[in-house]
Amino acid sequence: QLQLQESGPGLVKPSETLSLTCTVSGGSISSSSYYWGWIRQPPGKGLEWIGSIYYSGTTYYNPSLKSRVTISVDTSKNQFSLKLSSVTAADTAVYYCARHVTGWYDPLDYWGQGTLVTVSS
């Protein structure tokens, strides 16, 4: 059974960089043609797609965040990561990692449990 687990600091100061890692277990991050994504959800609000990555390093980003986002993959550790720079209170959210069903033109079927990141001094 595929499992995804987010990890990283739960509190980040304004103007700093948010860094999260998603560890994949029960399957290889570099198998088949899977894409892997990050999605966030501010408290009490809806879902926002941040970006997605293929194991080869190909990335797609949401233009609204593109200037501040970097998603990378480490196949040796079966992990992929999110960095969001210059954070503000508006970046406070539950951050989820997830897997696209197969390729880029697919929805998200496996999700991590999510991790709350609060931006505050």
Added chain:
Amino acid sequence: EIVLTQSPGTLSLSPGERATLSCRASQSVSSSYLAWYQQKPGQAPRLLIFGASSRATGIPDRFSGSGSGTDFTLTISRLEPEDFAVYYCQQYGSSPRTFGQGTKVEIK
């Protein structure tokens, strides 16, 4: 960017009733790349429907999806107690991927 508008915002129904949720796109969703997710408090979203009308693995047949172009519908034929949750539509045919704002199905 494709904007997805879900209606109604809240649906108050009783167990056993039929629920009809709407998702309208600001422009045509290519190849019916439209999905529906269910989210319960404190949990991650769960994929219900993809390709506008195909049920994901393990999803009961009381859930059905329909529609094409700009108008899509999720129907729950008979609400079970575990179906009371928030439902989101998502388009994955163009970038950026976008979600609707959600419809809450609550117990009347």
